[in-house]
Amino acid sequence: MIIRVTVNGTEFVRDVEPRTLLAYFLREHCGLTGTHVGCDSSSCGVCVVAIDGDRAVKSCTMFAVQADGHEITTVEGLAQGAALHPLQQAFWDCHGLQCGYCTPGMLMASYVLLKHHPNPSEPEIREALAGNLCRCTGYQNIITSVQQAAAEMSPQPVEA
Amino acid sequence: MFPAAFDYLPAHSVDEALAALLKHGADARILAGGQSLIPAMRFRLARPTVLVDINPIAGLAYLREENGALLMGAGARDFAVEVAPFIKERYHLIFDAAAVVADPIVRQSGTIVGSLCHNDPAGDWGVVALAARAEVVVRGNAGTRVVPIDDFLIDSFTTAVGEGEMALEARFPTPNERTSGSYQKIERKVGDFATAAAGVQLTLSADGTIAAAGVAIGAAGPTAKRVVEAEKILLGARPSIAVLRAAAAEAKEISDPIADTRGDIEFKREMAGVLVYRGLLATLKRLQQGELH
Amino acid sequence: MAMTTDPPVQERHAIGQSLKRKEDPRFIRGAGRYVDDIVLPGMLYMALVHSPYPHARINGIDKTAALAMPGVKAVITGEDLVNAGLGWIPTFHGYDKQMVLAVGKAVYQYQEVAGVIATSREAALDAAEVVDVDYEPLEVIADPFVSMRDTLIIRDDRENKTNHIYHWEVGDRDKTDAALAASEVQIDERIEFQRVHPAPLEPCGIVADMSGGTGRLTMYLTSQAPHAHRTVVSMVTGIPEDKIRIVSPDIGGGFGNKVPVYPGYVVATAASVILGVPVKWIETRTENLTCSGFARDYHMRVQIGATAAGNITALKVTTVADHGAFDAVADPSKYPAGLFGIVTGSYDFPTAFTELDAYFTNKAPGGVAYRCSFRVTEASYAIERGMDMLAQRLGMDAAEFRLLNFVKKVQFPYPSPLGFVYDSGDYHLTLRNALDKIGYKELRAEQAEKRARGEYMGIGISTFTEAVGAGPSKLFDIMGIKMFDSAEIRIHPTGSGIVRTGARHQGQGHETTWAQIVAEELGLDPQNILVEEGDTDTAPYGLGTYASRSTPVAGGAIALAARKVREKAKKIAAHVLEASEDDIEWEDYKFKVTGVPGKSITMKEVAFAAYTNPTPGSEPGLEATFYYDPPNMTFPHGAYIAVVDVDAETGYTKVRRFLAIDDCGTIINPMIVEGQIHGGLTEGFAIAFMQEIRFDAAGNNLNTNFTEYLIPTSLETPHWETDKTVTPSPHHPIGAKGVGESPNVGSPAAFVNAVVDALAPLGVKHIEMPLTRAKVWHAIKDARAAASAPLAQNGATHA
Numbered sequence A: 001m002i003i004r005v006t007v008n009g010t011e012f013v014r015d016v017e018p019r020t021l022l023a024y025f026l027r028e029h030c031g032l033t034g035t036h037v038g039c040d041s042s043s044c045g046v047c048v049v050a051i052d053g054d055r056a057v058k059s060c061t062m063f064a065v066q067a068d069g070h071e072i073t074t075v076e077g078l079a080q081g082a083a084l085h086p087l088q089q090a091f092w093d094c095h096g097l098q099c100g101y102c103t104p105g106m107l108m109a110s111y112v113l114l115k116h117h118p119n120p121s122e123p124e125i126r127e128a129l130a131g132n133l134c135r136c137t138g139y140q141n142i143i144t145s146v147q148q149a150a151a152e153m154s155p156q157p158v159e160a
Numbered sequence B: 001m002f003p004a005a006f007d008y009l010p011a012h013s014v015d016e017a018l019a020a021l022l023k024h025g026a027d028a029r030i031l032a033g034g035q036s037l038i039p040a041m042r043f044r045l046a047r048p049t050v051l052v053d054i055n056p057i058a059g060l061a062y063l064r065e066e067n068g069a070l071l072m073g074a075g076a077r078d079f080a081v082e083v084a085p086f087i088k089e090r091y092h093l094i095f096d097a098a099a100v101v102a103d104p105i106v107r108q109s110g111t112i113v114g115s116l117c118h119n120d121p122a123g124d125w126g127v128v129a130l131a132a133r134a135e136v137v138v139r140g141n142a143g144t145r146v147v148p149i150d151d152f153l154i155d156s157f158t159t160a161v162g163e164g165e166m167a168l169e170a171r172f173p174t175p176n177e178r179t180s181g182s183y184q185k186i187e188r189k190v191g192d193f194a195t196a197a198a199g200v201q202l203t204l205s206a207d208g209t210i211a212a213a214g215v216a217i218g219a220a221g222p223t224a225k226r227v228v229e230a231e232k233i234l235l236g237a238r239p240s241i242a243v244l245r246a247a248a249a250e251a252k253e254i255s256d257p258i259a260d261t262r263g264d265i266e267f268k269r270e271m272a273g274v275l276v277y278r279g280l281l282a283t284l285k286r287l288q289q290g291e292l293h
Numbered sequence C: 001m002a003m004t005t006d007p008p009v010q011e012r013h014a015i016g017q018s019l020k021r022k023e024d025p026r027f028i029r030g031a032g033r034y035v036d037d038i039v040l041p042g043m044l045y046m047a048l049v050h051s052p053y054p055h056a057r058i059n060g061i062d063k064t065a066a067l068a069m070p071g072v073k074a075v076i077t078g079e080d081l082v083n084a085g086l087g088w089i090p091t092f093h094g095y096d097k098q099m100v101l102a103v104g105k106a107v108y109q110y111q112e113v114a115g116v117i118a119t120s121r122e123a124a125l126d127a128a129e130v131v132d133v134d135y136e137p138l139e140v141i142a143d144p145f146v147s148m149r150d151t152l153i154i155r156d157d158r159e160n161k162t163n164h165i166y167h168w169e170v171g172d173r174d175k176t177d178a179a180l181a182a183s184e185v186q187i188d189e190r191i192e193f194q195r196v197h198p199a200p201l202e203p204c205g206i207v208a209d210m211s212g213g214t215g216r217l218t219m220y221l222t223s224q225a226p227h228a229h230r231t232v233v234s235m236v237t238g239i240p241e242d243k244i245r246i247v248s249p250d251i252g253g254g255f256g257n258k259v260p261v262y263p264g265y266v267v268a269t270a271a272s273v274i275l276g277v278p279v280k281w282i283e284t285r286t287e288n289l290t291c292s293g294f295a296r297d298y299h300m301r302v303q304i305g306a307t308a309a310g311n312i313t314a315l316k317v318t319t320v321a322d323h324g325a326f327d328a329v330a331d332p333s334k335y336p337a338g339l340f341g342i343v344t345g346s347y348d349f350p351t352a353f354t355e356l357d358a359y360f361t362n363k364a365p366g367g368v369a370y371r372c373s374f375r376v377t378e379a380s381y382a383i384e385r386g387m388d389m390l391a392q393r394l395g396m397d398a399a400e401f402r403l404l405n406f407v408k409k410v411q412f413p414y415p416s417p418l419g420f421v422y423d424s425g426d427y428h429l430t431l432r433n434a435l436d437k438i439g440y441k442e443l444r445a446e447q448a449e450k451r452a453r454g455e456y457m458g459i460g461i462s463t464f465t466e467a468v469g470a471g472p473s474k475l476f477d478i479m480g481i482k483m484f485d486s487a488e489i490r491i492h493p494t495g496s497g498i499v500r501t502g503a504r505h506q507g508q509g510h511e512t513t514w515a516q517i518v519a520e521e522l523g524l525d526p527q528n529i530l531v532e533e534g535d536t537d538t539a540p541y542g543l544g545t546y547a548s549r550s551t552p553v554a555g556g557a558i559a560l561a562a563r564k565v566r567e568k569a570k571k572i573a574a575h576v577l578e579a580s581e582d583d584i585e586w587e588d589y590k591f592k593v594t595g596v597p598g599k600s601i602t603m604k605e606v607a608f609a610a611y612t613n614p615t616p617g618s619e620p621g622l623e624a625t626f627y628y629d630p631p632n633m634t635f636p637h638g639a640y641i642a643v644v645d646v647d648a649e650t651g652y653t654k655v656r657r658f659l660a661i662d663d664c665g666t667i668i669n670p671m672i673v674e675g676q677i678h679g680g681l682t683e684g685f686a687i688a689f690m691q692e693i694r695f696d697a698a699g700n701n702l703n704t705n706f707t708e709y710l711i712p713t714s715l716e717t718p719h720w721e722t723d724k725t726v727t728p729s730p731h732h733p734i735g736a737k738g739v740g741e742s743p744n745v746g747s748p749a750a751f752v753n754a755v756v757d758a759l760a761p762l763g764v765k766h767i768e769m770p771l772t773r774a775k776v777w778h779a780i781k782d783a784r785a786a787a788s789a790p791l792a793q794n795g796a797t798h799a
């Protein structure tokens, strides 16, 4: 089936099997390997991407054909050239990552969180990121990272 | 893991979806949020050969109050319920549940109607629907039916939705000012299905006695269960510790869980009682009842 | 320079700074490169067929249907591999061999039975489903205590017809038995460390590439030890080592899981050799949890004696180890029970003895050092639980009891009764700091009030000592390869450089900390020291990263290689400064001429001179390699305190506070150390409360994916409080000890001690991990029933 998906602003027209999971579409058909896969049971969240800007989905739990005509944002779409997104900067500043495997999913879940909720408290961040597992950091520095990014981003209204 | 091959049919209207279901019969499945179906397909526990995707149908994700009920369209996702201010304000039972179903990412895709149709024995929405006395609107070629939730949830992973039919909407009666509820769930961690769960909704009459009661438990049998005897005990009673305890005991009595890695049968049955008790207590607190005796 | 009365600790140039991680820019952009990100031209995909039975004879495998499926290029069975001489591979320490694919019979559930290679992942999986295996189920032994009776021999391929694998012991049995018998107070308890799994978020995988007609095999591998893997691959396949290149790209967490060689790697490699194209195999999560290395599964009996006043007299620990169907434990060759001898912990036992018997069962093989220096976690758990049990028996405060029995600062280097020489430590200081910092007295007062109200609050202490940094070559080897590590440093003309080591990070931050060590030793900018690891073509030989050995061993190698560079630089400095080498000193990160103020040269200038103005008659350039064979292990320690509230009605435990004070010697990068501690504590928390690979009596694995093998989320994970004491290692070149595993080693006991402490008024003495709600609830119920035995009739009405 031929689909058209806009990923990080670029349109990809590809012929895919209906059973192709969005995660593998992004990784193997679009060459965007920042989106990872860590489980088969929709449990880990390392595959999270944003669809149409404001909904975070586990891209292993959606078929690529369902993204036909939609816009997907992946971790590769966060930075504007050399300029890191405040979330990326904050994860770096606050040691919000170790092995980096969960990081793209964490960033994308946080990205959508901040769209809905520009100033989340620590408990709200813990709640919002509970669909994303991390085996390395114990989450504490991830929470701090999101708080720093929120503070950085809040003076001005968020823009796409 | 990857699903077995299938044909994908995006539906752009309910009629289109029904036509596809009719055409492909038992081989076809509706794809809603996909949060139960896709994992099952990845493990090849489900192998539909045709998927009818209802996500492209415009106007199916509604969440609105009409004629004394909250109407949730088949496209309405858990997340929408979780963040809608009017739900937080009036539909306490639903609001509680929306925050503990699955995990926050899954909730951005999963639908309430899809969950009811899936009818997992440990699912949350069935419990809520029973306690709130919801109905499900089912449409097929033969027309549209409104099915009370008690008749809708038939057995594990089996509902009143027949071949060629789809569920269109869930209807939850709008609680009045003297109505509140609570959802209580024990889970091992976020993203886990319930070890035990209880949904409770109470309406008090002007004299402080209980005018209406809904009590249901989950992970306590093949489907969510109404605790009929508890409702009887509560109805007309003046809330007291003893009444609550008696109602909770009924939940424990009818709880019929399976032993699994979440716990043994004795523990789970005990928890059914504890959660009903805690749910009742929380509900009465919300109804600003003073200390109970 | 401003003077203070106390001479200040010299401001360090690079060590001790919380430098932001140099590896992060690629990860935050999604530009990390993990094994599954590698796509090679013509690459095929492999899926494995697994045995649904824990024990079954294989009467035949019919490949016909699978071969007929679209896109299928090959189906490989155990028999095919036997014919190619690859049917069996040696296990980690070389004492046993392991089937690559089941031959004759399958000996555990999910064992690999066949490999299917096809043009896509989906096609491979479709075909794997139709490989027709004729199984004849056999009787199953899933319990080591049944296995020891030898009523059924699991490994009939072995010469010795017994399920007993080996006996190991250390210490003085007679003296210990006598001391225990003479002790005024004793505990004798069973303590289990359940089977768990490291479960890094990135599963294991490989791209094996024998294409291109070069006769060279490249393996892109999730490997924590690429060089060791290269040697093993060469030994097993006969391919000369120069024809094998192992690239361990970015690794999404290892925790010991990525140390062994797994059947999937071998089959994918064989497939690439046969088909002449690259073959990719990436574990499913189920494969990861059911086939690749589990950890722990130690069933321990702990006996400790003491005087009535609370002075410990003897320790004896007797262990039954469940190794699964192959003896694939990841322990150094001479240490079949790893470093379990650390079981005397931080305490000064006059005598001790420990013995262990390992058995085969119909379960997956493994026994990896999961965020642990070879069985140190099991040992620490045993002693820290045991000490609490004894304190409870004595009616003594758990902290007081520990302070009374610690090894004292003046006793270091401390020879332990089980054969280690602890390098340094100050156990009293660390615990006292922890008690002060958490407000121990106040917490005990609060607990007393709560107990009076019938509420259950607990305080749990764990004051562990680890043995890490394996290790000295006289003691440590893996299949004969000594466990040294290496570093190669090249300084470029303009004063930047590259360091390569035989270690392989998986999130530990080597790209930053190694640069800091080099920068510190050479006075260079850490931002301009590139760190490269993981490619056996370029990195010097080393045994890899696990068992907290990177900083103690590779870190030592880096410091010493840097000092070699400095020695050479000194000659160049003398030449440039026209002074005698004897008059050159290294001070304030510069070479200075003694007694001639202002006459100095920086390393950067020396580097330029090394290439532009080399010392006549000596080698130009500025580089060095060092292979570091550490003289001893290092012994990090810590004091952890957990505060919990238990909901007696539901068995739910809330970890309200957790303080970890770690002493890992010199700290290279405090930010990274703290991050390691957060992560390790979270894994310890998971083990204590929710993680387990459990089997039913029929040998079925009950925890085969993340819906059952539980990883805590941000919501369950407690907020961690951390602090440190610093007791440098006297023998390590920079005094560092290693920290990555301490929190995982030390914390489980703190959690369990806290829960048991909370429930002590009920008479609860022990609960086995994981402390699930159901288990805690039952423990409370049973304790209450025991306390009011004649009255306890009501609970039985529904039986």
Ligand SMILES: Cc1cc2nc3c(=O)[nH]c(=O)nc-3n(C[C@H](O)[C@H](O)[C@H](O)COP(=O)(O)OP(=O)(O)OC[C@H]3O[C@@H](n4cnc5c(N)ncnc54)[C@H](O)[C@@H]3O)c2cc1C
Pocket: A041, A042, A043, B029, B030, B031, B032, B033, B034, B035, B036, B037, B038, B039, B074, B100, B101, B102, B103, B106, B109, B110, B111, B112, B113, B114, B115, B116, B117, B118, B120, B122, B123, B124, B125, B161, B165, B166, B167, B168, B191, B192, B193, B194
């Ligand atoms: C990690 C994880 C954790 C979870 N935890 C929980 C939990 O704690 N509690 C809980 O209740 N659920 C949980 N779920 C399930 C989740 O809530 C699902 O979203 C929900 O059960 C199904 O909704 P869906 O819209 O995703 O349905 P789908 O997966 O799309 O469909 C489920 C089934 O219902 C059928 N169906 C869907 N919509 C209709 C319709 N309109 N008419 C007829 N048939 C229809 C489908 O054909 C399919 O058979 C979890 C899921 C995941 C991935």
Ligand code: FES
Pocket: A036, A037, A038, A039, A040, A041, A042, A043, A044, A045, A046, A047, A048, A058, A059, A060, A061
């Ligand atoms: S890969 Fe684990 S949730 Fe998507």
Ligand code: FES
Pocket: A096, A097, A098, A099, A100, A101, A102, A103, A133, A134, A135, A136, A137, C201, C252, C253, C507
């Ligand atoms: S940084 Fe490794 S899993 Fe999160």
